[in-house]
Amino acid sequence: MSNIFFPDSLILNESSYQLTKAEIEDLIPYDFVGKKDFVEFYLKYNGVIFPNGAFYFRDKFYDVSQNDYNMLDVGAFLSLVGDSNESTIFSLWDSIKNNASVQDFANKHIPFSLDSSGNFFWIEISSGKIFYLPMESPEDVCLVAPTFQDFYSNIQADFKKY
Numbered sequence: 001m002s003n004i005f006f007p008d009s010l011i012l013n014e015s016s017y018q019l020t021k022a023e024i025e026d027l028i029p030y031d032f033v034g035k036k037d038f039v040e041f042y043l044k045y046n047g048v049i050f051p052n053g054a055f056y057f058r059d060k061f062y063d064v065s066q067n068d069y070n071m072l073d074v075g076a077f078l079s080l081v082g083d084s085n086e087s088t089i090f091s092l093w094d095s096i097k098n099n100a101s102v103q104d105f106a107n108k109h110i111p112f113s114l115d116s117s118g119n120f121f122w123i124e125i126s127s128g129k130i131f132y133l134p135m136e137s138p139e140d141v142c143l144v145a146p147t148f149q150d151f152y153s154n155i156q157a158d159f160k161k162y
Helices: 021-027 035-044 089-097 148-152
Strands: 055-057 071-073 109-114 120-124 130-133 142-145
Touching (some): 021 035, 035 148, 089 109, 130 148
Antiparallel strands (some): 055 071, 130 142
């Protein structure tokens, strides 16, 4: 299968569990900017792992100071549905909502991806904007991309070359 959402240089392992558009709409009933792109992505990929790593750079869309997060690694996109041994968006989301330090944030955002350290990328339900939340320092939450499509379409296989 071709990587229709990612550059061909990016190595990925796809979930074998496929979903229909109706199933995705039922699972994610929220209406947010970019939801159409989210649904199209999950029709193709119900979860993706990047075994050789993947990277996203915030300065594609935002001014980033020297002390801010810029290069973020992307380890995987979470599955909506999987087998009983697989962590899904919902199983992780439910456990995160029990964490008092991020509970308010988690009630307004949907986790969909994570880095190699277990920090999450989130869609803000009210706006469709993408945020990065470092779980050990939630006060450092930062805006990553204007939309879901802006996020996934700018993931790359290599470190940025200046």
